[in-house]
Amino acid sequence: MLKKLLTLLVATLLATATWAAVDVNTATEAELDGIKGIGPGLSGRILQERQSAPFKDWADLIGRVGGVGNKSAVNFSKEGLTVNGKKYSAAAAAKAEAKNNKKHSSPHAADRKARGGADKDAATAPTPATPPATATAAPTALAPAPATGASKN
Numbered sequence: 001m002l003k004k005l006l007t008l009l010v011a012t013l014l015a016t017a018t019w020a021a022v023d024v025n026t027a028t029e030a031e032l033d034g035i036k037g038i039g040p041g042l043s044g045r046i047l048q049e050r051q052s053a054p055f056k057d058w059a060d061l062i063g064r065v066g067g068v069g070n071k072s073a074v075n076f077s078k079e080g081l082t083v084n085g086k087k088y089s090a091a092a093a094a095k096a097e098a099k100n101n102k103k104h105s106s107p108h109a110a111d112r113k114a115r116g117g118a119d120k121d122a123a124t125a126p127t128p129a130t131p132p133a134t135a136t137a138a139p140t141a142l143a144p145a146p147a148t149g150a151s152k153n
Contacts, residue, residue: 021082024061025054035079042067058088059095070097 022031024046032043045065055061061083062068068076070093077088 021080021085021087023082023085025050025084027081032081035076035081037072037075037079038081055083057086057095058083058093059099063099 022035024032029040029043029047032038032046033040038046042065045067046061049055049064055064058073058077062070062073073088073093081088
């Protein structure tokens with residue numbers, strides 16, 4: 001009886017350990033590879049970025065590590081990955097999206113739009129060529145055909 005109880009206890013502890021959260025700031029390469037969807041390449045990029053500074057939040061992870069986006073963050077979080085003990089949330093997605101949009105927008109374009117001017121790229125964009133008009137000509141009247149069978153006398 002004691003042996004069965006001990007076996008059950010060990011099995012429960014192992015099951016709990018497999019579902020334990022893996023924090024991106026403390027995880028080893030093997031622990032990161034254990035997350036479904038993270039392979040050796042991505043875990044290497046995560047570890048390399050982490051050397052410069054720990055990740056503050058999910059938005060920081062998404063912004064700094066290529067190959068991690070909102071969809072993959074949702075999946076990684078479901079698999080047990082956390083950033084500073086926190087699972088991925090919709091608020092993190094919104095913050096990451098705002099940060100990503102800020103990164104890819106031109107500071108001058110925002111100024112022009114605020115002043116009511118057009119964006120330079122839009123103003124200089126070539127207009128699409130229009131296909132040549134295909135005029136449908138009215139049928140031309142044909143000259144009457146010479147009469148055949150007339151004699152030349």
